[in-house]
Ligand SMILES: Nc1nc2c(ncn2[C@@H]2O[C@H](COP(=O)(O)OP(=O)(O)OP(=O)(O)O)[C@@H](O)[C@H]2O)c(=O)[nH]1
């Protein structure tokens with residue numbers, strides 16, 4: 084509706100002195116207005132001072148993006164390991180419960196595969212034990228010794244329940260839920276309530292469920308820290324550690340310790356290995372794989388090493404900002420505050436990223452190039468590499484990020500190398516790869532060129548391409564890469580601050 088000139092201005096009306104104001108009231112009103120002005124100025128000045136202070140303190144904002152399981156949280160842990168080492172070290176013990184859960188889940192994956200094979204006929208027979216590549220499942224039976232191991236490992240059901248109860252703050256038990264592989268778009272289904280688990284009639288383990296943590300007021304670390312007296316400096320795997328630091332021997336660790344021999348027997352069993360190969364389950368390459376380190380990680384005095392913390396798997400849901408005040412060990416950047424934002428990478432989570440695009444200095448985008456032969460858990464019709472490429476295009480072309488430096492980590496090169504060496508042909512999945520060599524160097528070079536071309540083509544404004552081939556679980560190589568990224572980001576940040 085058009086505004087008429089005789090319409091009263093609502094502001095004028097508000098500011099006009101009240102009708103019939105006495106001289107005394109006027110003096111009081113003017114004094115109150117002066118006081119309000121003074122307060123408003125003081126607030127403005129304090130905001131200005133805070134901004135100057137922030138600039139002096141040098142706050143660097145870094146956003147970690149990429150699909151689920153691309154290595155975002157691992158990169159964050161790497162930053163913490165390098166630049167706030169004492170805090171990282173003090174928290175290592177808290178990761179023990181996550182690693183215990185990872186072990187239990189690996190066992191469950193094996194037993195789930197076994198449960199798809201017919202139980203042994205009675206009387207038990209060990210005759211047919213080889214689920215060879217071309218054999219029909221109807222003609223094979225689970226060997227009796229595996230059935231025995233399955234029974235002996237049943238206490239792990241309880242361990243899993245104990246661990247979930249331990250990791251979920253009592254007030255947030257609905258913040259942990261299973262994700263079904265079939266739920267396209269990553270919809271959460273039937274929240275996983277620990278008490279109900281105990282009374283489930285079938286007591287079966289559901290292989291598609293992945294435990295995740297949603298950042299909140301009461302983090303899983305906070306809850307766990309209450310159960311562990313957290314030492315500030317501990318040496319991993321030392322016999323004295325547990326006794327000298329007062330680390331408690333928890334129930335889950337005791338059960339895992341007792342089951343260690345049986346888990347090793349299960350993992351080393353020929354029938355199991357052949358079954359896993361037949362089902363194309365490559366456990367060694369799956370996240371949170373510790374079955375080759377069982378003696379060590381199930382020891383009663385086990386304290387996770389730096390490598391273990393980097394290899395542990397705990398899915399992220401939601402967005403969380405981690406503040407890292409560089410410690411002395413970080414060298415000349417000491418005092419710089421890094422705000423690193425870690426996000427959940429599954430498809431349903433991606434809408435939550437956008438509010439964090441504002442005011443960011445750099446983005447590390449992780450594309451796990453080893454996933455060329457895998458599909459998304461949340462949508463099994465989508466190839467994981469294809470999803471990474473689409474996501475990279477979307478990030479490169481985003482106008483809000485036009486002035487932000489994008490750093491690309493072509494990640495999980497170690498797994499890529501193992502896959503190619505095992506004979507899996509990249510060209511079978513990526514047709515444009517053609518007849519190039521099926522080795523990790525050629526493959527990395529190829530992917531680097533492809534991602535760089537997308538960056539060039541889709542960026543709204545020209546910007547430099549920073550691309551690294553990484554295995555972020557490898558402490559040695561990643562330390563160097565993160566140091567270069569840090570220098571580059573800090574340099575850009577300083578340049579931009581001077582321009583402000
Ligand atoms: N072998 C190997 N494992 C890796 C590498 N990067 C990450 N991982 C492992 O992959 C798993 C998934 O990594 P995360 O960092 O949790 O993945 P994320 O991107 O945070 O995943 P969401 O939280 O689901 O979005 C973890 O168990 C890591 O230890 C790598 O370069 N090589």
Ligand SMILES: [Mg+2]
Pocket residue numbers: 155156157397398399425426427428
């Ligand atoms: Mg994560």
